[in-house]
Amino acid sequence: MEPTVNIRTARWGSYIVAFLITALIFATALYASNYFNSRRAAEIKATQDNISVDILSTETQFELLAEHSCADIEENSVLSSEIQPLASRLSYLELQPNVDPSELIRLKRYYSLLEIKDYLLMQQVASKCHLKPVFILYFYSNKGDCPDCENQGYALTGLAQKYPGLRIYSFDYNLDLSALQTLIDINNVKSDLPALVIKNKVYYGLHTIGDVETILPELAKMATTTAATSTRNR
C-alpha cells in the first residue's frame, strides 16, 4: 500500500462516528441477549404448559381408574420426561444476566406447583395401585445463606442418575408460593437448610449419596426401575 503520513490534529468527526458505531454494537448485543433470554423463558413456559397438560391427563386417568386397571396407569407416565431438562434449564436461566426477575419467579412458581401436583398425584396412584415409589423432598435456598445447598444438589443429581426410579422434588424454600409454604408447614421443615424430607422425616444438613442410601435401603432394589425424575436441586 502507498506510504502515508498526516498531521496530528484531533479528528472529532471520527471520534463521534466511532462512538456511535460502538454504541450501536453495544445496544445490538444487549437487545439480542435480552431477546434470546426471552425466547428461553418462553420455551420453558411452553414446556411447563405441556407438563401441566400431562398432569391433568393423568389426573383424569386416575379418576377413571374405577373403570380401568392399574396397568393402564404406570408411575412412569405421571411426570413428563421433559421435567428433568426443565429443571436444568431453569437453573441455567437463573444464572443469566438480563433476565426479567419477575418472569423468572413466575416460572419457578409454576414449576414448583407442577412438582407438588405430581407429588400428590403419585401418592394417590401409589396408594390405589399398591405401588411403592420412593420420594425425596429437597428444600434449598439461593439467598446465599446455605453454603451446603450446591453440594447437596450435586449429591441428589448423582443419586437420581444412579437410581432412575427415585423421585426427587426440589423446592426453593424462600419462593413465595402458598402451596409450597403449606407443604413446608405440613412437613414442619425449618429454615436450617439444606433439608431433605424422606418418609415424612426431615433430615437437615448435607447428606451424601451414601447417607441417603443408608436412610433408604430399598434403593438397592430400584436400580433397574426407569421412572422419570424431578431434580431441581440448586
Next chain:
Amino acid sequence: MVFGSGVVFALLFLSLYFEVFLLVSFLERRFSTPKMRADARPESLPDVAIIVPCFNEERALGASIESLLALEYPRGKLSVIVVDDGSTDSTLSIARRYESDSRVRVFTKENGGKHTAMNLGLEHTDAELVGCLDADSVVAPDALMQIAPLFTDARIAAVTPGIHVKTPKTMLQHMQHVEYRLSLFNRFILAVLGSVFITPGPFSIFRANVIRELGGWRYAHSTEDMEMALRLQEAGYMIANAPNAIVHTATPPNLKDLFRQRVRWTYGWLRNAVDYKHMFGNWRYGNLGLIVLPFAIISIFTGIYFFARIVFYLFVAAYQKYMELHYAGFHFRPSAPDLFYFNTSAIWMLVWVSVALILVLISIGSLIGTGSRRPPASTPLFVIFYSLLVPLWLGAAVFRAFFKTGVRWR
C-alpha cells in the same frame, strides 16, 4: 458481581471503541487516498547512512550487512556504519570482513547500550538521512528507495518500514507472524492519524539534522526506539510509514526469549509513558495525545484485567466440577448438544465482535503489507493462544515498572 460486570462492560466498550476508531480512520484514508510527495530522481536522492548497532550478533550480522549492501540505491549515496558495542563474541571480526567495501565503516567501543552506539554512528556521518538496522534484521533490495524519496516533504523527520517476521519456524514464531501483520496495520494507521510513537529498530530512517537538534539518542529504559519517536512528536515533527519498504526481522523462537523481549518492550513503554506523561490527554498533540497514547496504556490494563478474570473463573469452574464429581460421582450420559445452553450473554457477543474486528484488522494488515487480504494460516493459533500469553508479560512488565526494577536486553 454487578461492579465486576460494570468494569467488564466499560473495558469492552473502550476496547471496541478503539478498534472501531482505527477501522473508521482506515476507511476514511482509503476513500480519500492522498498521495505523499516523493522525488525519486537519482540526482535528488539524499545521502543515507545506515547504522548497525550490534552486541554479540555474530550469527546474524553478516546477513544484515549483505542485505544493506544489496540495496538498490545510488552507490555513492549510501554508507553502512557498523558499531560494535563491546561484543564478547566474533561480531567485530565479522564486521571487519566487510570493510573491503568502500561503503562500510566499522567502529568499536565499550559496551554502553544501543543509544550510545547510535550516537557514535551519528557522529561519524554527515549524511542527510541516518537509519538504524538492528543486526537481527535484513532489508529487501528496494526498501530504501521506498523510504528516502518521502523526505522530500521537509516536515517529515522519520519514516518507518513494514516489518515482517523472518522465516517463521516454531509455532510461537508463526503466531508472531500474525501479530506482525496486525502491527503492519497499526503502524500504517498511526501514521494516518499522525500518531506514530515507535520508530522501530529495524530500518527506521531519520533526518539526521533533526536528531542532532534534539540531542541524539538517549537512554530510555531499553526502548530507545520509542523514546525517539515520542521526542520527535513532542517537537512537532511528522513520522511517516512506508509499508512497502520491507524488512524481515528475527523473532524469539521460544517462550522464554519472547517473554523477555516483550517484558522489555512493555516495561520501556510504561516508563517512557511516565517520562512523557504531559502528552497524555493533551489536545496539543491531537490524536496522539487524546486517543492513541491513552488507549495504548488502557489496553495493557484491560489485557491484565480480562486475563485475571478468566483465570479466576476457570478456577471457580474447576472447583465446582471437582465438587460435583466428588458429591455426584461420575455418570456419563451422552446427550445431543442443546442450543438452549448456547451462551448468548451480551458480554460474550461483544467479545466475539471484538475478535471479529481483530481478524478484520489482521486482514487489512496483510493487505497493507503483502497486497493480499488473506491472513496467515496461523491466525486461529494467534487468536486462541496468543491472547492468553500476552497478559503474562504485560503483568510482569507492570510489576517491574511499578518497582522500577529495570530490564535486560538478554
